[in-house]
Amino acid sequence: MKKKILSAAAALAVIIVAICLVRAAMFKSKQFTAESAAISGVDQRHIAENLSKAIRLRTISHQDPAKFDGPTFLAFHRLLENTFPRVHKTLIRETVSKYGLLYMWKGTDPRRKPILLLGHIDVVPIESGTEKDWTHPPFSGAIADGYIWGRGTLDIKVNVMGTLEAVEYLLASGYRPKETIYLAFGHDEEVSGLNGARKIAALLKERKVSLDYTLDEGGCVIEGAIAGLNAPAALIGIAEKGYLSLEFSVEGEGGHSSMPPRQTTAGILCAAIAKLEKNQFPTRIEGAALQMFRYLGPEMSFANRLVLGNLWLLSGVLKSQLLKSPAMAAGMRTTTAPTMLQGSVKENLLPIKSTAVVNFRLLPGDTMESVIKRAEKTINDKRVKIRALEGGNDPSPVSDTESTSFSTLQKTIHQSFPGAIVSPYLVLGATDSRYYTGVSANVYRFTPLSLKNEDLKRMHGTNERISVANYEQVVKFFIQLIKNSGV
Numbered sequence: 001m002k003k004k005i006l007s008a009a010a011a012l013a014v015i016i017v018a019i020c021l022v023r024a025a026m027f028k029s030k031q032f033t034a035e036s037a038a039i040s041g042v043d044q045r046h047i048a049e050n051l052s053k054a055i056r057l058r059t060i061s062h063q064d065p066a067k068f069d070g071p072t073f074l075a076f077h078r079l080l081e082n083t084f085p086r087v088h089k090t091l092i093r094e095t096v097s098k099y100g101l102l103y104m105w106k107g108t109d110p111r112r113k114p115i116l117l118l119g120h121i122d123v124v125p126i127e128s129g130t131e132k133d134w135t136h137p138p139f140s141g142a143i144a145d146g147y148i149w150g151r152g153t154l155d156i157k158v159n160v161m162g163t164l165e166a167v168e169y170l171l172a173s174g175y176r177p178k179e180t181i182y183l184a185f186g187h188d189e190e191v192s193g194l195n196g197a198r199k200i201a202a203l204l205k206e207r208k209v210s211l212d213y214t215l216d217e218g219g220c221v222i223e224g225a226i227a228g229l230n231a232p233a234a235l236i237g238i239a240e241k242g243y244l245s246l247e248f249s250v251e252g253e254g255g256h257s258s259m260p261p262r263q264t265t266a267g268i269l270c271a272a273i274a275k276l277e278k279n280q281f282p283t284r285i286e287g288a289a290l291q292m293f294r295y296l297g298p299e300m301s302f303a304n305r306l307v308l309g310n311l312w313l314l315s316g317v318l319k320s321q322l323l324k325s326p327a328m329a330a331g332m333r334t335t336t337a338p339t340m341l342q343g344s345v346k347e348n349l350l351p352i353k354s355t356a357v358v359n360f361r362l363l364p365g366d367t368m369e370s371v372i373k374r375a376e377k378t379i380n381d382k383r384v385k386i387r388a389l390e391g392g393n394d395p396s397p398v399s400d401t402e403s404t405s406f407s408t409l410q411k412t413i414h415q416s417f418p419g420a421i422v423s424p425y426l427v428l429g430a431t432d433s434r435y436y437t438g439v440s441a442n443v444y445r446f447t448p449l450s451l452k453n454e455d456l457k458r459m460h461g462t463n464e465r466i467s468v469a470n471y472e473q474v475v476k477f478f479i480q481l482i483k484n485s486g487v
């Protein structure tokens with residue numbers, strides 16, 4: 001009997017291994033080739049100089065609203081008017097909250113759904129003390145060593161200037177889009193987008209605009225970021241995580257620390273936070289992460305294909321591997337990050353009130369409400385009060401990878417960046433695009449930047465720059481995307 005069971009088990013193992021091998025071998029590529037279309041007449045020097053001028057205007061978003069420099073933002077509007085005369089003659093331009101911009105290029109076919117290209121005018125400040133570390137001053141817009149240097153070259157004046165260059169170019173060539181094209185540039189993305197993107201989206205909603213797709217910043221073409229992939233990856237964000245900060249507080253008696261009670265408010269609070277950290281949210285490979293494995297898997301080595309092509313059996317193996325990397329773990333679960341802690345203000349005083357803030361980044365599928373409920377259940381201590389801080393938002397819906405607009409985007413990437421592997425992914429941060437999910441069938445997050453992994457720290461960091469050649473690709477990408485969208 002025992003022998004029979006053993007041989008049946010062995011046979012089953014052989015079958016399972018065979019299935020896995022077949023699935024790995026047949027893991028079908030989702031990439032396709034698209035002829036790169038020749039776009040002539042884009043003057044590399046001219047567009048670089050235009051971007052340089054845009055960098056020189058310090059359109060900074062400060063955490064302190066009193067530091068907002070309105071006149072510089074208005075100067076930025078004037079720069080756009082002067083640089084793109086055709087755009088300002090043909091498109092309808094509106095200002096929203098005085099500093100945000102919405103352009104409409106009316107299409108010839110009213111039956112077609114409009115599209116929306118996003119960017120933001122504002123940039124983050126330079127961390128004080130780091131100015132001297134820049135090879136070229138951060139607001140110089142220097143064009144040197146084959147690069148355009150300065151704050152906003154990556155995040156994300158390239159989108160603002162790049163889309164306008166593309167429209168200016170197309171207008172000069174006599175192009176007229178079939179579908180209406182909107183361009184929207186908020187002025188406060190780096191500090192919430194509440195007055196820019198949120199208001200612009202509300203305006204579109206009020207006008208009953210229903211967009212086919214929205215394209216915002218997010219992923220880019222990146223080399224060396226994905227282990228096991230020997231080609232640049234062009235990552236398209238199809239969803240972004242939600243955001244929630246919860247304040248946990250415990251109130252008690254206080255008093256002198258020479259006669260403490262058995263448990264202080266600080267002790268109770270810390271036990272609660274420890275429980276949250278110990279009971280992490282469960283990992284889930286679904287939505288954007290699952291799509292990513294489907295797109296990247298077939299392009300990887302056989303060992304990787306074996307695992308990624310057989311998630312029905314091996315998802316546990318994959319999860320345990322991915323959990324070793326905080327970035328990968330963040331793509332699979334709602335994360336729990338205790339950040340601010342406060343107790344007594346004096347070493348020999350017991351805290352009357354102890355508070356802690358925990359920042360959660362929500363995986364699509366979780367909601368702010370479900371996170372609060374889970375925290376209550378995990379802590380299971382009535383003495384710990386929970387309060388949600390302002391500024392939270394649920395995760396975005398997951399956009400469709402089977403839509404025409406996704407394949408238009410993929411085609412444009414293949415044309416503009418031959419050899420890059422296109423893949424959906426989950427955006428871990430927040431972009432302006434979250435406000436547009438209610439007016440757009442699909443929202444994608446991709447900027448045609450071509451970067452190496454080590455360049456990522458330049459965003460919001462020191463020595464932000466874009467190569468002149470890459471900026472030309474940016475402009476050509478938007479020209480191509482608009483043309484492809486109109487097919």
Ligand SMILES: [Zn+2]
Pocket residue numbers: 120155156189217
């Ligand atoms: Zn940005």
